[in-house]
Amino acid sequence: MNAFDPREAADLLDSIEHDARRRFDPRPPLVGLISAVVVLAIYGTLWLSVRDQHPYVGPSDTATAWAYTILAVSIVVSVTSYRRATQGITGRSRRQDAVAGLAVGVPWIAVYVFNAALHANGAGQDIVYGVFDAAGPWLVVGAAVAGVAAGRGRPGGIVAGLTAVVIGTVAAFFGPAGAWGVLGVAGCAALLIQAAARFVALRRP
């Protein structure tokens, strides 16, 4: 005699599967949505501070301070979300996450060090505080994200990384001021699409 009805079991299975996927997702759609708004806010702020500059000198100190403040809040939100999702989980994926963090974090820092080298070698304000400052991180971090995702067999990460590379490359053609604006709009749109895709994936049976 079996008291657990198969239909009831199927409903329970679907609901637990959905709940577990959502619970263990280190980057839920809401965080993606917040990231999209953050990118628009940061790059929009920087673009507003440079759009009328002739000659170009780069983002103002106030705009830069705002951008870093928004970035810091965004990092706290992302880290909190990751910690909540991975709480109590140990094993291979945690070690892979640590290596991935290094593989993306070091090139990200290197972009800014390289930018300092460009400045030291006499590159103009439009490059150091414009085109390269804006687009460089997208090219380098995007390539690193795509490489890490390829190594882990994650098509979504490869697409996200390559999208960042394309956005960074295209933005560079819009000049030192325009690059900030293009990155804000295109980056926000790309992150919104990614968040929507995650939302759909989490709801898929």
Add this chain to the structure above:
Amino acid sequence: MTDDGLDPVIHAPVRLRTMVTLAALRDGDSLSFPRLQQILGLTPGNLITHLRKLEAAGYVLSSKTAAGTSVALTATGRKSLDEYTAALRAILDSI
């Protein structure tokens, strides 16, 4: 197997929830006992009872470290859950 052809070890609400929750982890990962208990909303004693049954069938593996006890689905457990899910879908399709 039950009369329906379902694995009786898995075909119980708490054990099904345990198996599906652990199956949502990536391969090679395990979940701490307190987090699993919090997700399932069970008392420690109740969870241990069900984990013992799953462990006896070779579906889950508990390991003790300095950080505490953690639980993971085995390859056998993942395969059995897949077979259980397929059998369940087949039953529902035939109704």
